[in-house]
Structure formats: C-alpha cells, structure tokens
Amino acid sequence: MNTYLNRQKKVSSLLAREDISLLVLCDREGMRNPSIRYLTGQPSDSVLFIFKDGRTILLPWDINLAQIKATATEIKPYNDYGRTLAQALAKVLAEEKLPAGSRVEVPAELPYPEFMGISQGPYQFICREGGLAAAVEDMRQIKDAEELATLRKAFAITDDILDKIEAALRSGQCTETDIALLIDREARLAGAEGTGFETLAAAMGRSYNIHAFPAYTGAMMPADGLSIIDFGVKYDGYTSDVTTTITRNLNSEQEKMVSVIEGAVKVAEKLLKPGTLTTGLSGAVNDYLEKNGYLMPHNLGHGIGLYIHEKPFLRAKVDPVKLEKGMVFTIEPGVYDPKLGGVRLENDYLITENGFEKLTNSRIIRL
Amino acid sequence: MNTYLNRQKKVSSLLAREDISLLVLCDREGMRNPSIRYLTGQPSDSVLFIFKDGRTILLPWDINLAQIKATATEIKPYNDYGRTLAQALAKVLAEEKLPAGSRVEVPAELPYPEFMGISQGPYQFICREGGLAAAVEDMRQIKDAEELATLRKAFAITDDILDKIEAALRSGQCTETDIALLIDREARLAGAEGTGFETLAAAMGRSYNIHAFPAYTGAMMPADGLSIIDFGVKYDGYTSDVTTTITRNLNSEQEKMVSVIEGAVKVAEKLLKPGTLTTGLSGAVNDYLEKNGYLMPHNLGHGIGLYIHEKPFLRAKVDPVKLEKGMVFTIEPGVYDPKLGGVRLENDYLITENGFEKLTNSRIIRL
Numbered sequence: 001m002n003t004y005l006n007r008q009k010k011v012s013s014l015l016a017r018e019d020i021s022l023l024v025l026c027d028r029e030g031m032r033n034p035s036i037r038y039l040t041g042q043p044s045d046s047v048l049f050i051f052k053d054g055r056t057i058l059l060p061w062d063i064n065l066a067q068i069k070a071t072a073t074e075i076k077p078y079n080d081y082g083r084t085l086a087q088a089l090a091k092v093l094a095e096e097k098l099p100a101g102s103r104v105e106v107p108a109e110l111p112y113p114e115f116m117g118i119s120q121g122p123y124q125f126i127c128r129e130g131g132l133a134a135a136v137e138d139m140r141q142i143k144d145a146e147e148l149a150t151l152r153k154a155f156a157i158t159d160d161i162l163d164k165i166e167a168a169l170r171s172g173q174c175t176e177t178d179i180a181l182l183i184d185r186e187a188r189l190a191g192a193e194g195t196g197f198e199t200l201a202a203a204m205g206r207s208y209n210i211h212a213f214p215a216y217t218g219a220m221m222p223a224d225g226l227s228i229i230d231f232g233v234k235y236d237g238y239t240s241d242v243t244t245t246i247t248r249n250l251n252s253e254q255e256k257m258v259s260v261i262e263g264a265v266k267v268a269e270k271l272l273k274p275g276t277l278t279t280g281l282s283g284a285v286n287d288y289l290e291k292n293g294y295l296m297p298h299n300l301g302h303g304i305g306l307y308i309h310e311k312p313f314l315r316a317k318v319d320p321v322k323l324e325k326g327m328v329f330t331i332e333p334g335v336y337d338p339k340l341g342g343v344r345l346e347n348d349y350l351i352t353e354n355g356f357e358k359l360t361n362s363r364i365i366r367l
Numbered sequence: 368m369n370t371y372l373n374r375q376k377k378v379s380s381l382l383a384r385e386d387i388s389l390l391v392l393c394d395r396e397g398m399r400n401p402s403i404r405y406l407t408g409q410p411s412d413s414v415l416f417i418f419k420d421g422r423t424i425l426l427p428w429d430i431n432l433a434q435i436k437a438t439a440t441e442i443k444p445y446n447d448y449g450r451t452l453a454q455a456l457a458k459v460l461a462e463e464k465l466p467a468g469s470r471v472e473v474p475a476e477l478p479y480p481e482f483m484g485i486s487q488g489p490y491q492f493i494c495r496e497g498g499l500a501a502a503v504e505d506m507r508q509i510k511d512a513e514e515l516a517t518l519r520k521a522f523a524i525t526d527d528i529l530d531k532i533e534a535a536l537r538s539g540q541c542t543e544t545d546i547a548l549l550i551d552r553e554a555r556l557a558g559a560e561g562t563g564f565e566t567l568a569a570a571m572g573r574s575y576n577i578h579a580f581p582a583y584t585g586a587m588m589p590a591d592g593l594s595i596i597d598f599g600v601k602y603d604g605y606t607s608d609v610t611t612t613i614t615r616n617l618n619s620e621q622e623k624m625v626s627v628i629e630g631a632v633k634v635a636e637k638l639l640k641p642g643t644l645t646t647g648l649s650g651a652v653n654d655y656l657e658k659n660g661y662l663m664p665h666n667l668g669h670g671i672g673l674y675i676h677e678k679p680f681l682r683a684k685v686d687p688v689k690l691e692k693g694m695v696f697t698i699e700p701g702v703y704d705p706k707l708g709g710v711r712l713e714n715d716y717l718i719t720e721n722g723f724e725k726l727t728n729s730r731i732i733r734l
Binding site for chain 2: 029030031032043044062064065079108109110111112113114115116127128129177180181184185188189193194198208209210211213214215216217218297309338
C-alpha cells in the first residue's frame with residue numbers, strides 16, 4: 001500500500017476515535033506545516049482535508065507539482081476554491097454536506113481573527129493545541145523505515161560535505177561565503193533539494209553569536225580562535241543538521257571551552273536510550289556545563305525530519321518526553337563568549353532498541 | 368532625531384488616537400513581522416511593546432545583536448521574560464501596572480488558542496485584522512528617503528548581477544546551481560545580507576512552473592526554449608525582486624509568449640501613477656493577456672521592502688489600493704505552458720509625483 005495512503009488512514013482512525021468528521025491542515029507562507037508533505041508528498045503550499053471515513057482532498061497552490069508529487073483521494077486546484085482557507089473550507093463543507101453538529105478541527109496555528117471568521121455555520125469547529133494536528137506531529141516523531149532511508153541519504157551527503165569543508169580549510173584560506181556556497185553546491189550536485197536552512201558560517205569575531213547575522217560574509221576562514229559552521233542538507237524533504245567548530249591557535253581558555261563541549265557530548269550520549277526523559281537529558285548536560293563554569297544559552301537539541309525544528313525538543317525545564325526507538329534529533333551543546341568566541345558541536349542521533357546510533361560525523365576540526 | 372525613534376513616535380500617536388495603551392508586536396519562527404525591524408532596527412526574533420506615551424520595550428532573543436542594531440527605550444533579554452509571548456506579556460503588564468480596563472492590542476496573527484491563553488486579567492485585549500499592526504504595514508507601504516536610499520543599493524547590486532548572469536550565459540554552459548550561487552556570492556561580496564528569498568533558476572523543461580521545485584538543480588543553462596531566473600538581493604534588510612527569461616531558438620508560439628509579456632509590461636507602465644487602483648492596473652494587464660489568448664496564473668505584483676511580499680498587493684479582484692508616491696512594488700507578468708515553457712519579466716518600480724521610476728533593469732535575455 002502506498003506509504004501516504006497508509007499514513008492518511010492512520011490519521012483518519014484518530015478522527016474516528018475522537019468522533020471528528022473532518023481535520024483541516026494548511027501549509028502556507030507564514031504558517032508552514034510539513035505534515036501535509038508527510039501525509040501526501042506535496043512539498044508545500046496547500047490545504048488538506050482528511051475525513052473520518054479515510055478520504056482526503058488536497059487543494060494545492062501548484063496543481064502541476066501536485067500531479068507529479070502528491071497522493072490523495074482527490075487533488076483539485078486551490079484556485080478553484082477561492083485561494084483562502086475560509087473560502088476553501090466553506091466550499092468543501094457545502095460539497096460534502098456533513099450533518100449539522102459535525103465536529104471539524106482546524107489548524108491550531110490559525111490566527112484568532114481568521115478562526116472567528118470561519119467558525120460559522122451548523123458545525124462544531126475545534127481549534128486547539130494538542131489536537132489532531134499535534135497527533136500527526138507525534139506520529140512524525142518516530143521515523144519509519146522509509147523516512148530513515150531518506151534521512152540516511154541526507155546524512156551521507158552531509159558527512160561528505162564535512163570532509164570537503166575540512167579539506168578546503170586545511171588547504172588554504174577562503175571566505176565564510178565560499179564555505180556556504182560549497183555546501184549548497186555539493187548538496188545539490190548530490191541530488192539534495194538544497195540546504196535545510198540558511199547555512200551559518202561565522203569566523204572568530206562572529207562565532208560568539210548563536211546565530212550569526214548575517215549568516216555568512218566575506219570574513220576569512222580559517223582564523224585563529226574559534227569559528228563555527230552550522231548547516232543541513234535537505235534530501236527529498238528530510239533535513240540533516242550539524243555544526244562543526246574550527247579551531248586554530250587557541251589560548252587556554254578556548255581550549256577549555258572545546259574540551260568541555262566534547263565532554264558535554266559524552267554526558268549526553270550516556271543517556272541516549274529509550275525511556276530517558278528529554279528534560280533529564282538536557283538537565284544533565286546543563287549541570288555538567290555549570291559545574292565547569294559555563295551556561296548554555298540555548299536548548300540541547302531538537303528533532304529533525306521534514307522540518308528543521310520538530311518534536312522531540314530537548315529542553316531542560318519544559319516539555320518532558322520519553323525517548324523512544326525511531327526518534328531522530330540533534331545533540332548540540334554550545335558555549336559562547338563575546339571575547340573568546342563560540343564552540344558548538346552538533347550531530348544527529350537515532351534512538352535504537354537499546355541505545356543510540358550516531359548518524360553524522362561532525363567533529364571539532366583542529367587546524 | 369533617530370529614524371527609529373521617529374517611527375516609534377508615529378505609532379504611539381496612533382495608539383493615543385485609538386486610546387490603546389499598549390501595542391504588542393512579535394517576530395518569531397512561523398510568525399515573522401518585519402515591522403519590528405522597521406521600528407527598531409532589530410533584524411529578527413523579538414517582541415516589541417509600544418506604549419501610548421511613546422516608550423518602547425524590546426525583548427530580543429539575541430541580546431548581543433540587539434545591543435549593536437536596535438533602538439528602543441529599553442532593551443532586555445527575552446530570556447528574562449520567560450521566552451514565550453504569554454509570559455513576556457504577563458510580566459510586562461505586571462511591571463507597568465496599566466490601569467484595569469486598559470486596551471492592549473496583540474498581533475492579528477496570534478493563533479486562536481494562544482490568544483485564548485493570554486487574554487486574561489483586568490485588561491481589554493484586542494486581536495483584529497486591520498488594527499494597529501496593519502497601520503504600521505500601511506506606513507511601510509510608502510518608502511521614506513532613507514528606505515529608498517537603501518533599496519537603491521539593493522537595486523544597483525541586482526542590476527550588476529543581471530549583467531553578470533547575461534555574460535555567463537553568453538560565454539558558455541552552466542548549471543542552474545551555478546547561476547544561483549553566482550547570485551548569492553556576488554550579492555554578499557557587494558555587501559548585501561544575502562538573497563531576499565530562495566533564487567529560482569529553471570531551465571526549459573522546468574520553466575513552466577511558477578515556482579520551480581526544487582528551486583535550482585544541475586540542469587544546464589542556457590537551453591533551447593524558455594528559461595527563467597527569479598531572484599532578489601537583500602541589502603540592510605531591504606530586498607529587490609526581479610525575474611529574467613532567457614530565450615534561445617524559440618518556436619513561433621514561444622516567440623509570441625515573449626512578445627505578449629513585453630506588451631503586458633507596457634500596458635502596466637502606462638497606468639503607473641498616483642491614483643491608479645491596483646485592481647484596475649492588474650485587471651488591465653489580465654484583459655490584455657486574455658485578449659491575446661493567455662491566462663496569468665498569479666497576481667501582477669506586490670510591494671517589496673523589509674519583506675519580499677508586502678503591501679501593496681497588485682490583485683485584479685480584491686484589495687483595491689490607490690497607488691501613491693513612494694510605493695515600491697514589482698510588476699511581473701508571466702504566462703506558462705507545460706510544453707512551451709514559461710515567460711516572466713519582473714522589474715521593481717517606484718511611484719513618483721507624476722508617474723513612475725523603473726528601478727531595476729531586468730529584460731528578456733535573447734541568446
């Protein structure tokens with residue numbers, strides 16, 4: 001059975017369980033939802049209607065692309081449905097003649113005024129956090145065999161690019177922009193859709209920023225001190241996410257930062273197995289860093305997949321989630337100092353039956 | 368007086384006029400709002416509180432960046448305010464001790480469940496389309512001298528890159544990726560922050576897509592037929608947006624498509640002056656295209672500035688807006704056919720006292 005139809009069926013069984021007649025998902029500028037790609041294959045910009053009986057209607061902005069990429073019971077141009085969620089929903093409801101009182105769940109991200117505008121008529125409209133769209137995100141947390149196979153292609157390209165970056169930096173000077181474009185070029189040559197997000201390449205002087213602005217410039221690499229490169233490769237929708245730190249002529253304080261971050265990775269890896277709580281994992285790394293005199297100004301990591309930041313989120317104080325087999329996420333401890341620069345080491349991990357598999361080969365590159 | 372303080376003052380006078388005590392703006396992943404950059408200079412990821420008395424509080428995610436870039440009465444780390452809009456708002460309201468019954472306007476994009484969660488307490492919370500945040504967008508429609516000066520830098524770099532693309536295509540074969548990376552590299556070398564959006568480079572075979580997917584690949588350019596390159600350069604936050612079509616060995620139907628699009632630009636330019644309605648302008652171009660046997664599957668154009676798609680939107684049937692001096696927007700007629708390919712010609716225009724100024728020099732590149 002087609003993977004997408006299979007996933008759609010799972011979602012419709014969730015609707016049946018909660019007696020919800022229709023679930024509406026929407027992917028548009030300012031309100032991205034990769035769950036539509038997960039459920040239909042359509043890469044972006046569409047509205048998806050999922051009915052309790054298992055039928056689906058996809059209204060893509062680009063009907064040509066949908067005809068190549070998408071799987072749904074019906075695929076019709078968004079243009080024919082008014083090109084707004086409100087109009088499309090009204091038309092589908094009219095065509096489907098759902099009984100009065102039917103429960104219709106709309107995206108939790110729907111702006112308040114927009115929800116006020118659509119939630120008219122003889123239906124019971126539901127807009128809630130933790131609803132069925134969140135249940136689809138929970139499904140997406142556990143990668144199936146097909147998704148893992150796709151992710152492994154992204155990881156292989158990523159590792160190859162890491163080697164090419166190291167070779168380039170060992171053979172001479174280049175700019176942050178050279179590195180960023182090398183990544184983009186190699187990713188596309190290898191068949192990737194592109195990068196998973198805007199590459200960050202920050203030579204010493206800018207590396208103390210968690211996310212340097214602009215993302216890359218004409219600054220030269222390698223440089224004495226600590227430089228950071230953070231990138232991902234998007235293959236068939238699925239993205240990797242790694243960070244390497246480039247070191248040259250470090251002073252003792254910078255050396256200590258690097259070794260503490262390498263230690264933080266070890267602290268995290270010891271806890272990577274089914275059953276560990278994300279909060280406990282993140283807290284253990286924070287405790288280790290604090291004991292060594294550092295404070296991490298961001299979270300320990302996040303799930304990756306069809307979106308660069310997805311469940312599970314590895315946060316110390318909120319959103320506890322038990323690690324499960326099939327989860328794929330980053331571990332990315334980092335510490336930053338305006339004078340000393342920044343160190344971050346990020347790799348991608350899979351939770352297995354009894355432990356973990358490290359999926360990417362990023363490392364501190366010592367020059 | 369500082370440009371940003373000046374703009375903040377204008378907004379606070381709007382608050383006073385509507386007797387709103389506090390306006391909250393938010394720029395975050397999934398809910399971008401470049402108005403915060405317009406009002407403070409902070410490039411991204413922050414919450415801005417604007418009070419009726421003219422004071423402003425900026426809570427940036429990246430305090431280091433804010434200390435370099437931003438102007439506000441107070442700048443404090445978002446981290447100290449709980450890192451969610453709900454917590455930050457609650458804390459600011461507690462600190463400010465606004466009188467019970469005060470009117471507080473929050474972003475119109477706020478998700479329904481989130482608004483339900485924050486709109487508690489002795490205040491009157493307002494979440495509406497066409498409110499004060501939209502009034503700031505209206506301010507942003509009319510570019511001031513400083514903004515125009517910045518945009519002109521983006522346009523100059525854009526024109527230079529167009530010449531370099533033409534030279535590259537005249538001198539031999541390259542891939543879509545080569546072109547895309549040439550654009551990114553040249554933009555950054557010229558001091559731009561980067562591209563304004565993901566470059567589209569679609570050789571014949573892919574050019575019939577309005578937005579080709581993936582955006583660029585290893586396909587060769589130039590190719591016989593119609594190829595499209597669509598890009599923008601972001602300078603100090605402000606983006607250009609141009610499209611060129613590359614032609615080689617066209618058949619007569621493709622020739623006709625090209626000349627009709629060049630004709631469409633002329634139809635549009637005749638109407639570019641203060642007072643013209645955006646609907647009339649777009650409708651005139653659609654009529655001309657239809658008379659020639661074509662249907663344009665997208666709108667005629669859109670405003671550009673701190674965001675790639677902003678007011679005014681040039682749509683034939685909705686959102687009529689009278690063109691005014693200082694508006695900057697794209698004109699981008701296009702027609703597409705799965706067999707013949709696509710043609711789009713896009714330039715950026717400024718409405719002047721009596722007519723218009725064409726700001727970029729994109730053209731059909733005939734090889």
